Amino acid sequence: MYHSVEVDGVDHQLWLSPCQSGSYHLHLRDHVISPVAFAQYGENSGVLTIAGETERVRFVIEGDLIHVHIRGMTRVLRYSDPLRTLACVKQEESSLITRAPMPGVVVTIAVSPGQPVSAGAALMMIESMKLETVIRSSQDGVVDRIHFKEGESFEREAVLITLSKERR
Amino acid sequence: MHTMPFDTVLIANRGEIAARIIKTLRKLGLRSAVVYDEVDARSPAVSMADTAILISGHTPIAAYLDIAQIIAAAHKAGAGAVHPGYGFLSEQAQFATAVIKAGIAFIGPAPETIELMGDKIRARNFVQSNGFPVAQSAIEEDDPATFVSRARAIGTPLLVKPSGGAGGKGMRIVRDVDALEGAIEQARSEGQRYFGDHRLYVERYIENPRHIEVQVLGDSFGNIVHLFERECSVQRRFQKIIEEAPSPALSPELRKRVCETAVGIARAANYQNAGTVEFIFDAGEFYFLEMNTRLQVEHPVTEMITGIDLVAEQVYATAGRELGFAQSDIVSNGHAIEVRLYAEAPERGYVPTSGKVLLLEYPSGVRIDSGITQGQQITTAFDPMLAKIIAHSPTRTLATATANHAIQGVILLGCETNASFLARILSDESFVRGQFHTGYLEENPHIAAGNPATGLSAFLASAALLTRQVRESADAVPALHASLGHWRN
Numbered sequence: 165m166y167h168s169v170e171v172d173g174v175d176h177q178l179w180l181s182p183c184q185s186g187s188y189h190l191h192l193r194d195h196v197i198s199p200v201a202f203a204q205y206g207e208n209s210g211v212l213t214i215a216g217e218t219e220r221v222r223f224v225i226e227g228d229l230i231h232v233h234i235r236g237m238t239r240v241l242r243y244s245d246p247l248r249t250l251a252c253v254k255q256e257e258s259s260l261i262t263r264a265p266m267p268g269v270v271v272t273i274a275v276s277p278g279q280p281v282s283a284g285a286a287l288m289m290i291e292s293m294k295l296e297t298v299i300r301s302s303q304d305g306v307v308d309r310i311h312f313k314e315g316e317s318f319e320r321e322a323v324l325i326t327l328s329k330e331r332r
Numbered sequence: 333m334h335t336m337p338f339d340t341v342l343i344a345n346r347g348e349i350a351a352r353i354i355k356t357l358r359k360l361g362l363r364s365a366v367v368y369d370e371v372d373a374r375s376p377a378v379s380m381a382d383t384a385i386l387i388s389g390h391t392p393i394a395a396y397l398d399i400a401q402i403i404a405a406a407h408k409a410g411a412g413a414v415h416p417g418y419g420f421l422s423e424q425a426q427f428a429t430a431v432i433k434a435g436i437a438f439i440g441p442a443p444e445t446i447e448l449m450g451d452k453i454r455a456r457n458f459v460q461s462n463g464f465p466v467a468q469s470a471i472e473e474d475d476p477a478t479f480v481s482r483a484r485a486i487g488t489p490l491l492v493k494p495s496g497g498a499g500g501k502g503m504r505i506v507r508d509v510d511a512l513e514g515a516i517e518q519a520r521s522e523g524q525r526y527f528g529d530h531r532l533y534v535e536r537y538i539e540n541p542r543h544i545e546v547q548v549l550g551d552s553f554g555n556i557v558h559l560f561e562r563e564c565s566v567q568r569r570f571q572k573i574i575e576e577a578p579s580p581a582l583s584p585e586l587r588k589r590v591c592e593t594a595v596g597i598a599r600a601a602n603y604q605n606a607g608t609v610e611f612i613f614d615a616g617e618f619y620f621l622e623m624n625t626r627l628q629v630e631h632p633v634t635e636m637i638t639g640i641d642l643v644a645e646q647v648y649a650t651a652g653r654e655l656g657f658a659q660s661d662i663v664s665n666g667h668a669i670e671v672r673l674y675a676e677a678p679e680r681g682y683v684p685t686s687g688k689v690l691l692l693e694y695p696s697g698v699r700i701d702s703g704i705t706q707g708q709q710i711t712t713a714f715d716p717m718l719a720k721i722i723a724h725s726p727t728r729t730l731a732t733a734t735a736n737h738a739i740q741g742v743i744l745l746g747c748e749t750n751a752s753f754l755a756r757i758l759s760d761e762s763f764v765r766g767q768f769h770t771g772y773l774e775e776n777p778h779i780a781a782g783n784p785a786t787g788l789s790a791f792l793a794s795a796a797l798l799t800r801q802v803r804e805s806a807d808a809v810p811a812l813h814a815s816l817g818h819w820r821n
Contacts, residue, residue: 167802169795172784180796180806188806190793197789202797208691208745214793221794224690224745230795231690236740237752237787241795243802 168244173296175244187213228266242266260308262287262299262325269317271296275325279307287325305329336651338412338437340365343377344402344427345417347703348719349627350377353415356643365409367402369395374708383409392713396420399427403434413437413650415643419715422626423450439650441550441605441625448601449623453495453533459620462600464593467612467619469535480516483534484509492516494523495531502526503570505537540769541614543567543621544579546594547634549645550603555655558591559634559642560664562608566757568682568773568780573750574757575630576669577637580728580766581613590618597623605649606631606642629672629717632699636668636724667731668724671739671754675716678753678780684712687747695741698723698734710747718749728766732758753780 166177180188180200187199197215204210212219212234222233230241244265271289275281283303288310290297305327312318340363343350354364354377365383368375369392378384385405389395396402397420406414414431416422416439425447431438440446449455453471460466470482483490492515494502502522504515516532524530547559563579564572578587594609597620608628610621631642640662648656675685692706702719704710710718721742723734736758742751756779762768773779796802 167796167799167805169792169799171788171791174784176792178792178796178802180802182806188797188803190789190796192789192792197793200793200797202794212790212794212797214790219790221790222691222693222743222745223794223798225798226690226746230798231745232791232794232798233691233743233745234787234790234794236742236755237791238745238748239791240748241791243795243799 170242170244171239190214260303260305260327260329261323262301262327264290264299264318264322264324265297267317267319268297270312270314270324273310273314275307275310277307277310281305281307281327290324299324301325301327303327336360336362336647338651339363340382340409340411341413341415341439341647342367342402342406342409342411342436343381343415343417344396344421345415345419346372346375346377346396347714347717348701349417349629349703350375351380351703352701353417353643354380356641356647359641360644360647362647365405365411367396367405371709371711371713374705375703376705377703379705385409392711393420399430403430403436406431406434406436411436413439413647415439415646416626418626418629423624425450437650439605439646441603441607445601445603446625449607449625451495452493452622453531455623456533456620458601459597462597464597465617465619467535467538469533471533473531479532479534480513483512483516486534486536489537489539491535491537492519493533493535494519494527494529495533496523496527496529538612538614538619540771541565541612542579542581542769543572543610544581544590544613544618545608545610545624545628546591547628547631547642548594548598548603548607548609549642549649549655550598550605550607551649551655552604552652553654554602555658556595556598556603557655557657557659557662558595559638559640559662561587561590562628562630562633564630565768565770566763566772567770568678572630572672573674573773574669574671574754574763575633576667576728576731577633578664578667586616593618593620606646629720630670632701632720632722633668633670636699636722637664637666638662639665666724666726667728668722669728669731669735669758670720670722671735671758672717672750673719673721673739673742673744673754674750675710675712675718675747676750677748678750679782679784682750682780684716685748686710686712689744690746691743692745693743694719694721695738698738718744718747729764732764752782756782 166179169176177193179191183189183199187201189198190200201213210221212221219234224231228243268290271291273288274286281301285301286298288299308328309326342365343353357364363382366377366381367385367387368378371392387395387401421427425443428438428443472479490506492504502519504519506512506515520530542565544561546561550556562577564575566574608624611618612621676682689708694700699722704718721738723731725731725734739754
């Protein structure tokens with residue numbers, strides 16, 4: 165199963181498969197890097213082994229965000245959990261609620277209350293860690309409530325938009 | 333211990349400079365007091381100071397510009413002197429005057445000197461009338477009716493500047509003489525908006541010069557010395573990014589000439605305290621740009637090569653002490669490079685960044701002047717400078733390598749910074765050879781842009797290995813693989 169990791173606004177599909185004890189093959193879309201392994205020392209540091217080279221890594225995990233420092237470069241990577249997306253599709257009720265995947269600020273709102281939307285329609289644009297992300301509807305419905313105004317900030321998991329099943 | 337006319341100094345500033353001043357005050361056996369806005373409650377200066385006094389304003393910046401609150405805080409802290417740092421009120425003569433009127437010493441030159449040098453047109457005329465070189469120019473208020481024609485007569489390229497300006501704000505370059513009048517109107521409205529001053533002047537614009545400045549120090553006995561020059565040409569939008577001392581562009585003869593010119597200007601102004609004379613340098617010629625009547629951001633490179641603590645000298649001068657050394661005692665030793673760590677993204681047009689500092693570690697072996705601490709929220713309320721990293725080595729080549737190694741060792745997670753951009757500059761061939769000018773970064777946009785693919789696979793590998801879900805879905809597979817393996821055996 166591919167996992168999705170976003171860096172600088174670009175989605176990268178990847179997955180790991182087991183290699184020798186404790187190490188893995190890293191499968192990227194067009195190539196495989198192996199072996200890769202990570203030995204963690206302390207709360208925020210570790211050593212990455214990648215294709216025979218080692219890199220000292222400093223990191224902080226903050227929800228879905230992984231802040232990483234390697235060799236003088238710092239990047240923020242965001243992991244999208246495929247299971248969570250799956251769970252939302254299964255549960256009819258919860259899918260009516262769109263939650264914030266990370267803390268951020270509302271940039272633009274694309275819909276208004278009472279407006280019918282179909283699955284995949286853009287609901288709002290948010291900004292977090294300087295990345296702009298479009299929040300899309302997971303199913304068909306009618307916009308019931310928009311919980312934040314443009315420019316307002318919200319925490320992770322905050323309810324952004326509530327849909328209703330039927331047109332009132 | 334030397335006796336001082338005051339035992340407590342209030343710092344009317346924040347960030348790294350407030351923390352840096354406290355360090356010297358401690359060394360001198362003086363008590364330190366700081367004022368702070370609520371957003372800075374967790375900053376290093378507030379925890380380091382002997383006394384910290386909360387002030388407020390309709391914005392955090394407004395708090396640090398509130399003269400009445402700052403003077404009240406100085407009284408409350410029992411401060412006998414106020415250090416203004418840089419920026420904020422440091423070059424406002426009315427602040428210096430108000431401090432002195434309140435019976436408190438102002439750590440800086442006399443208010444009249446601040447006023448003279450703060451008015452760019454008066455300063456320029458003063459320097460020219462004392463026989464020092466300035467760039468060819470036309471000043472509007474000399475004769476407003478002929479301003480445009482006098483400006484045209486200089487010939488393009490021209491630089492339109494607001495008289496009250498600072499930090500490059502409101503300045504416009506005119507290459508086509510037909511665009512001159514439009515540029516004048518725009519600069520006028522910007523000058524009015526930023527500085528409340530509509531007066532303008534036009535100067536011959538020198539393409540791609542170097543920005544070289546000289547540190548001077550004066551006391552109340554008429555002694556004036558220089559502490560050599562600083563090279564500050566690595567800039568973006570007139571904002572300095574990397575500074576060094578000595579300048580790689582100067583021969584000993586040119587160095588002597590520019591330093592003596594600076595001392596001459598300071599002497600003519602009867603300058604008392606630390607100050608900086610800025611010059612534009614092109615084709616072996618210097619032109620006076622402006623004089624800054626305060627401590628500069630980049631003062632540490634001078635401290636490193638001379639071994640002189642400029643904040644201590646400022647305090648001594650204010651305390652009425654005579655300079656403890658003569659010009660011939662000041663020796664330049666080795667090479668120092670300072671890089672400025674900013675909360676901004678050069679890769680995206682230098683946009684300011686923000687966030688909570690989740691992890692902060694500095695490298696050892698270099699001087700770090702830091703204004704932040706782990707756990708602190710970086711906001712866009714203030715100037716984006718977070719810290720300065722200063723390397724001092726026997727040669728420029730070694731100082732460049734040391735600074736490069738050090739900036740790569742700065743671990744700051746939670747708020748994006750310009751650290752990798754600084755490393756790219758320090759690795760760039762033109763910088764390494766010392767061949768650059770103020771247009772260097774604009775001419776080399778690839779340095780700011782970086783390469784988004786650099787080292788990406790190591791980051792993706794780290795993210796994959798650090799994410800439980802990704803590891804778990806891989807570890808679910810081996811059971812199958814393992815049994816297959818046994819089957820084959």
